[in-house]
Amino acid sequence: MKTKTSHSLAVTLRLLLICLVSLTTSTFAEDKAEKLTILVTGANRGLGLEYAKQYRAGGHQVIGTARKPDEAVELKATGAEVVKLDVTDDEDIANLAKGLKGRRIDVLINNAGYLSRDQTREALTLSFSVNTLGPLFVSRALTPNLQLSDAPKVINVSSRAGRLTDGTGNMTGYAISKTAVNMVTRNLHSQLNEKGFVVISLAPGRNQTAMGGKGAPLKPEESVSQIIKFIASLDQTHSGGFWYYDGTELEW
Incomplete structure (x- = not known):
């Protein structure tokens, strides 16, 4: 016994x-x-703020940029590190890169955007400067930081309005700039894919934000949740492609 x-x-x-x-x-x-460092441009409101909230809730480090950091109260409340950045300002971009020198970034979400229905030269130029050149120059400046990651990812926020198969509507500057940012994606992909980078264009869908309007079909917390899962699943086969928020591949 x-x-x-x-x-x-x-x-x-x-x-x-x-x-x-x-x-x-x-x-x-x-x-x-699972502890990643995510940098989100234009993170003080809308989808950018929602990325910060959800990535922070998942225990990740978030660096959120805003043109006026002192006014980014909700972004600061997430626990994100808030840094100044106007994506149209070369000095701001240089200062961002200088301040982050030697720090690893795993995911760069080029989210900052501008939408105007005006068709003046000034409005069209600003659309192009924010939506197209912003992602290009920010990605170039932070490439050394991304190279410190084992699996660097660059997410260029685009739109279905930028598809050549559409080409309709009254958002001329926005649509043209989003078509052009898709070429930025293809260009960065050709330069960085052999170094292990995944570079994609992502259409987040029309969301209930200041840009999308209250009548938009998608809620930011739901679409961003799906986007974050999709970003986590990205591999080399996705690089250079154009994707919808739910993981569906889009035509250019």
Whole structure:
């Protein structure tokens, strides 16, 4: 009887030890593997703010940019690191790169955007400067930071309005600039894919934000949740492509 009791106790202790080791190993692996550094431009409102909220909730480090950091109250409340950046300002971009020198960035989301229905030269130029040249110059400036990541990803926020198969509507400057940012994606892909980068264009859909309007069909918290899962699944086969928020590939 004594022998059986001793044997049963030994088996129980062994099982407890296995469970403890398994739990500890699993927790350590999650802590070690899943903590990423995400940089989001235009993160003080709309989808940019929602990226910051959800990535922070997932335990990731977020660097959120805003043209006026002092006014980015909601962004600061997420726990994100807030830095100044106007994507049309070369000095701001240089200062961003200087301030982040030597720091790893795993995912760059070129989210800052501008929408105007005006068709003046000034409005069209600003659309192009923000929506097209912004992602190009920010990506170039932060390439050294992204190279420090084991799996660097560049997400250029585009729009279905930029598809050549559409080409309709009254958002001329916005549509043209989004068509052009798709070429930025193709260009960066050709330069960086061999270095292990994944570079994509992403259409987040029309969301209930200041830009999308209250009548938009998508809620930011829902679409961003799907986008974050999609970004996590990206590999080299996705690079150079144009994707919808739900992971569907789009035509150019």
